[in-house]
Amino acid sequence: LFIGFGFPYEGPAPLEAVANGCVFLQARFNPPHSSLNHEFFRGKPTSREASVSSQHPYAEDFIGKPHVWTVDYNNSEEFEAAIKTIMRTQVDPYLPYEYTCEGMLERIHTYIQHQVGENPCPPWGTITAWPPVASLQVWVSEPQHTCTETCRRHGLVCEPTFFRFLNKEEVFLQ
DSSP states (O other): OEEOOSOSTTOSHHHHHHHTTOOEEEEEEEEEEOTTTOGGGTTSSOOOSSOEEESOHHIIIIIOTTTEEEEOTTOHHHHHHHHHHHHTOOOOOOOOGGGSHHHHHHHHHHHHHTOOSSSOSSSTTOOOOSSOGGGOOOOOOOTTSOHHHHHHHTTOOOOGGGHHHHSSHHHHHO
């Protein structure tokens, strides 16, 4: 059992623990930490407003139980129940595809193939948007849900590069 007490945010240790067969138990942040309510994020060049829901949101959202448990540490019953269940649970080592050698090479390949700038590479002289604008899907969130939660509920990933197409008055009027 690998227990995270809330910091550091999104460090590699929980992923290493899960890859070696440990369960990662972490704190849920309520409200989620952001530059608006937490000193750590103030003044940092981040676009996050309220998206850090736990010590390791990636592990919470994309790995989850039985490898990653996210609990309210201030709720002793929830915390104790999680510990008891984890101690009775056998898990195999788990490495998300994104962190395998193949997954890393796939990300590098995609990054290189879709570079945008003065000298995109390759092909030279061609500037294309990545991800393609044609893959953009628009969903309206319920007031209690964040954009990230709404995208995830529809099997999508919230993609910040699309915000420039969405954050316009005419789009909101539609």
